[in-house]
Amino acid sequence: MSVSEDKQKQTKLLLIGETGNGKSSVGNFILKKNVFEVSGSPNSQTREVDVQSGEGDRKDLIVIDTPSLQESKEFNEKFLNDIVDIVQEEGINGIVIILNYNTNRISNNIKIMIQIMSKIFPSHDFLKHICIVWNKCYYYISDRQLTNQKEIKRNEFLPELMTRTEIFTGAEETIDIPMYYVDSQPDKRYDNRRSEEEIERLIEWGRGITPINIDTSNQEKTPVIEEKEETESMGNNDKQIITQVKRKRRKIRIGFNGEIKYGDWKLIKVMSNEKQSSNPLKTVAVIGAIIITGTIAIGTAIYLFW
Incomplete structure (x- = not known):
C-alpha cells in the first residue's frame, strides 16, 4: 500500500467547545491514549x-x-488561522462540538465558533460534517434518565442550534445532526461501556464522511458579528446604586482564502439605571467612572452607529 493510499484513509476530527466541557479528555478518549493535557481547573x-x-x-x-x-483578538486570530492552515493540507472529516451534558444552554462562544466554522467551510454541506458530543454524561446516569434527556436535547436544544446555524449556511434541507453521550473521565472502578460504545459510533460516523476543506471560492463572506455587554458601577446616591451598561460589537472577517481577521470592539449603546440599594445608609465607594460628553438621563440609552 502506498503512503498516499494510507493517508486517504485517515479520519480527521476537529474538536471545538467551551472551556470546561472536556475537549481534551474527549480527544484522549477517542484515541484511547493520554496525549492531550487535561486539567481539573x-x-x-x-x-x-x-x-x-x-x-x-x-x-x-x-x-x-x-x-x-x-477576549484577546490576537489569541483568537492565531489559533483560528492555525486551524485553517492545518485543514487546508488535507481537509477534515468531521467537526465535533463538545458540550456539557448537564446544561442545555448554547454559550455565546459556541455560537460565534459555529458561525466562523460555517463560513470557513463550504456552506452547502457544512451541516453534514458536524456532530455533538455531550460530555460529562456520567456512568451512573440511568438509561431511563438518559432517554429523557435525549428527547429534551433533540427536541429543544437541537432545533435552536439548527436555527442559528441555518441562518449562516442558508441550508434549507433537514439534516439530522448525530449526538453522542460520553463520560470521558470515568471512575475506573465502574463500567463505562456505554461511553465506549458511543465513541465507537462517533468514529464510525467520521470514517464514513468524505473530507471537507476550506472554502476558497471568490464568493464574498459576510462578517461574523460578536456582541458583549459590560456593566460598571458609577457609585451611589445613598439610596440607589447607579450602574452603566455598555454594549459593544466587533466584526470577525473571513477572507477568500479562509484567513480570519478580528476587528476592534466598538461601542454601540450605553444604558444607565438606578437600583435600590439593599443598605441605603451604607456608603459605597465608586468602583469605576467613565466620562462621556453630554448628559445621560437615568433610565435612558444612547445608541452609537458604526
Whole structure:
C-alpha cells in the first residue's frame, strides 16, 4: 500500500467547545491514549492547536484539539488561522462540538465558533460534517434518565442550534445532526461501556464522511458579528446604586482564502439605571467612572452607529 493510499484513509476530527466541557479528555478518549493535557481547573488548559494521532485499531484517527475563544483578538486570530492552515493540507472529516451534558444552554462562544466554522467551510454541506458530543454524561446516569434527556436535547436544544446555524449556511434541507453521550473521565472502578460504545459510533460516523476543506471560492463572506455587554458601577446616591451598561460589537472577517481577521470592539449603546440599594445608609465607594460628553438621563440609552 502506498503512503498516499494510507493517508486517504485517515479520519480527521476537529474538536471545538467551551472551556470546561472536556475537549481534551474527549480527544484522549477517542484515541484511547493520554496525549492531550487535561486539567481539573475551570480555566482552559489548551492554549494552541494540538494535533495527535491514534494507534492500533485507531491508527487512522487524527484528532485536532483547539483552545476556546478568548477576549484577546490576537489569541483568537492565531489559533483560528492555525486551524485553517492545518485543514487546508488535507481537509477534515468531521467537526465535533463538545458540550456539557448537564446544561442545555448554547454559550455565546459556541455560537460565534459555529458561525466562523460555517463560513470557513463550504456552506452547502457544512451541516453534514458536524456532530455533538455531550460530555460529562456520567456512568451512573440511568438509561431511563438518559432517554429523557435525549428527547429534551433533540427536541429543544437541537432545533435552536439548527436555527442559528441555518441562518449562516442558508441550508434549507433537514439534516439530522448525530449526538453522542460520553463520560470521558470515568471512575475506573465502574463500567463505562456505554461511553465506549458511543465513541465507537462517533468514529464510525467520521470514517464514513468524505473530507471537507476550506472554502476558497471568490464568493464574498459576510462578517461574523460578536456582541458583549459590560456593566460598571458609577457609585451611589445613598439610596440607589447607579450602574452603566455598555454594549459593544466587533466584526470577525473571513477572507477568500479562509484567513480570519478580528476587528476592534466598538461601542454601540450605553444604558444607565438606578437600583435600590439593599443598605441605603451604607456608603459605597465608586468602583469605576467613565466620562462621556453630554448628559445621560437615568433610565435612558444612547445608541452609537458604526
